[in-house]
Amino acid sequence: xxxxxAAPRPxxxxxxxxxxxxxxxxxxxxYRERGWAGFNFGAIAKAARVSKDSLYRRFDSREDLLxxxxxxxxxxxxxxxxxxxxxxxxxxxxxxxAGFALPDGMIMFRVFVESxxxxxxxxxxxxxxxxxxxxxxxxxxxxxxxxGTLPEITNPTVFIDALLGGLVMHVMVTPAHLRDxxxxxxxxFVRDHVDLLLRGAGYRGGDAD
Amino acid sequence: xxxxxAAPRPxxxxxxxxxxxxxxxxxxxxYRERGWAGFNFGAIAKAARVSKDSLYRRFDSREDLLxxxxxxxxxxxxxxxxxxxxxxxxxxxxxxxAGFALPDGMIMFRVFVESxxxxxxxxxxxxxxxxxxxxxxxxxxxxxxxxGTLPEITNPTVFIDALLGGLVMHVMVTPAHLRDxxxxxxxxFVRDHVDLLLRGAGYRGGDAD
Numbered sequence: 001x002x003x004x005x006a007a008p009r010p011x012x013x014x015x016x017x018x019x020x021x022x023x024x025x026x027x028x029x030x031y032r033e034r035g036w037a038g039f040n041f042g043a044i045a046k047a048a049r050v051s052k053d054s055l056y057r058r059f060d061s062r063e064d065l066l067x068x069x070x071x072x073x074x075x076x077x078x079x080x081x082x083x084x085x086x087x088x089x090x091x092x093x094x095x096x097x098a099g100f101a102l103p104d105g106m107i108m109f110r111v112f113v114e115s116x117x118x119x120x121x122x123x124x125x126x127x128x129x130x131x132x133x134x135x136x137x138x139x140x141x142x143x144x145x146x147x148g149t150l151p152e153i154t155n156p157t158v159f160i161d162a163l164l165g166g167l168v169m170h171v172m173v174t175p176a177h178l179r180d181x182x183x184x185x186x187x188x189f190v191r192d193h194v195d196l197l198l199r200g201a202g203y204r205g206g207d208a209d
Numbered sequence: 210x211x212x213x214x215a216a217p218r219p220x221x222x223x224x225x226x227x228x229x230x231x232x233x234x235x236x237x238x239x240y241r242e243r244g245w246a247g248f249n250f251g252a253i254a255k256a257a258r259v260s261k262d263s264l265y266r267r268f269d270s271r272e273d274l275l276x277x278x279x280x281x282x283x284x285x286x287x288x289x290x291x292x293x294x295x296x297x298x299x300x301x302x303x304x305x306x307a308g309f310a311l312p313d314g315m316i317m318f319r320v321f322v323e324s325x326x327x328x329x330x331x332x333x334x335x336x337x338x339x340x341x342x343x344x345x346x347x348x349x350x351x352x353x354x355x356x357g358t359l360p361e362i363t364n365p366t367v368f369i370d371a372l373l374g375g376l377v378m379h380v381m382v383t384p385a386h387l388r389d390x391x392x393x394x395x396x397x398f399v400r401d402h403v404d405l406l407l408r409g410a411g412y413r414g415g416d417a418d
Contacts, residue, residue, distance in 0.1 A: 033326045037246065106325045112381055113319045116312070117242045122384070130382045155401040158375070162405060165378030166371035172321055173339045173370070175331065192364040196371060200409030 022048040023055065027069035032107050036114050036121060039066065063124055070107065070128050084205050085144035086198060092140070093167060093190045100171040101179050101186075133164055151202040159201055166193050231257040232264065236278035241316050245323050245330060248275065272333055279316065279337050293414050294353035295407060301349070302376060302399045309380040310388050310395075342373055360411040368410055375402050 026048035031039050039062055045052045059065040099105055108129050115125035137160045144150040153159055170189065174182045182189075198205075235257035240248050248271055254261045268274040308314055317338050324334035346369045353359040362368055379398065383391045391398075407414075 035244065103325070106322060109318060110322045113315060113322050116315045116385060126384055134382055155398070155405075157379075158398060158401045158405055161378040161382070162371045162375035162402060165374030165376070165381075166367070167374070168377060168381075169370040169374030170366075172374075172377075173343055175335055175339075176325060189364070189367060192367040193371060196367055196406065196409040198409075199411075200405040200407070202408075 019048070019050055019054065020058075023050060023058070023065075024069050027065055028104050028107060031066060031069065032104060032110065035110055036062075036118060041065075063120060066111075066121075067124055067128055070111070070124075085140065085149045086194060086203065086205055088140055089137075089163070089194045089198070090190055092137070093163065093194055094186065096164070097167045097170065097186055097190060098183065100167060101174075101183055105171065134160060137163060149203065149205045150198075151204070153201050159197060162197055163194070166197075228257070228259050228263065229267075232259060232267070232274075233278050236274055237313050237316060240275060240278065241313060241319065244319055245271075245275075245327060250274075272329060275320075275330075276333055276337055279320070279333075294349065294358045295403060295412065295414055297349055298346075298372070298403045298407070299399055301346070302372065302403055303395065305373070306376045306379065306395055306399060307392065309376060310383075310392055314380065343369060346372060358412065358414045359407075360413070362410050368406060371406055372403070375406075 023044065026044050027039075030043055030047060034043075041052050041055045041062070044065070045055050055065070059068065100108075111121060111125045111129050115121040138156065141150065141153070141156055141159060145152055167190075170182070170193075171179075232253065235253050236248070239252055239256060243252075250261050250264045250271070253274070254264050257264075264274070268277065309317075320330060320334045320338050324330040347365065350359065350362070350365055350368060354361055376399075379391070379402075380388075
């Protein structure tokens with residue numbers, strides 16, 4: 001943002017704070033439902049009830065706009081802070097599962113699918129979707145190993161892939177019309193899931209029965 | 210196929226056995242790359258070098274053709290037969306991972322993504338993609354519980370979702386250009402993955418160190 005200046009703009013309407021929100025909402029909905037092929041400034045401007053000019057002032061490209069609109073659930077979940085690894089993983093897994101189960105949770109899967117045959121989306125997928133997932137969990141696991149509540153895991157990748165993958169698969173095999181029912185039982189699922197993996201990894205803390 | 214008749218066809222070329230193969234290949238490639246929006250008889254006929262009539266004789270609808278073309282890796286893997294649950298799960302997981310890592314492995318993810326906003330694909334996804342995955346592993350797990358090599362798992366869904374989900378996630382976080390490298394190390398990954406879950410589930414057999 002090299003154009004930011006302290007001088008007041010001489011004319012034009014004051015910046016509508018609500019516009020950003022409408023644009024992000026429209027971008028997510030259009031990408032989720034139509035994919036990259038339908039993700040263009042015209043359609044998004046129309047759905048957000050803003051001018052195309054207004055979009056071009058905010059974003060240099062479709063990629064820019066998609067990156068801004070991506071809300072990848074695990075990247076939003078902070079695993080920093082205090083508490084036992086079990087409690088932190090359960091909290092992270094619960095929020096992640098809830099995020100995947102929302103309609104916007106599908107966006108992550110769509111970027112993955114489309115990035116396979118679309119070089120424009122490859123970097124977006126890896127930097128914005130795949131890496132944040134992994135890094136967040138990897139940090140928590142490293143800290144638990146450092147403080148002694150987890151033994152040295154010979155293969156942390158296996159633990160992390162199973163942790164996030166189990167949540168992904170749970171959503172993938174649940175039809176959309178049964179998602180509410182799935183979420184009602186999600187606390188138990190998440191606890192059982194985290195405990196299965198912690199026991200497998202040799203967890204020495206409490207309550208992983 | 211109510212038109213099938215014992216009477217020899219009076220004329221026309223003999224049925225080309227290679228046509229079926231070309232049609233399936235073309236259908237998979239086109240669905241994988243373009244999705245449901247680009248999956249039409251015209252495009253598939255052209256890519257397979259057959260007439261559209263020839264497709265209409267074989268398939269009643271696009272859904273029919275997609276179902277015929279779907280090869281869902283885990284559904285192809287037989288877990289029946291002899292051997293310890295650990296060996297059988299490792300073999301299943303290795304084949305499943307290899308299937309996901311192929312370009313056609315993306316088809317499963319695409320049907321999932323598109324079925325979320327496309328009622329025509331919902332049944333296809335659930336009957337042809339999600340259920341075969343789950344049923345196959347569930348059967349093996351039930352047998353292992355019956356023969357005593359696995360304890361009664363309080364939540365078999367958790368075990369199965371983590372088993373298949375870990376494989377899915379391993380592929381999802383590996384960029385396409387690193388898939389060959391991933392597959393070179395896949396034997397170790399698969400053993401560590403299955404062993405993590407078996408230990409977590411209280412496996413009583415050998416070699417899950």
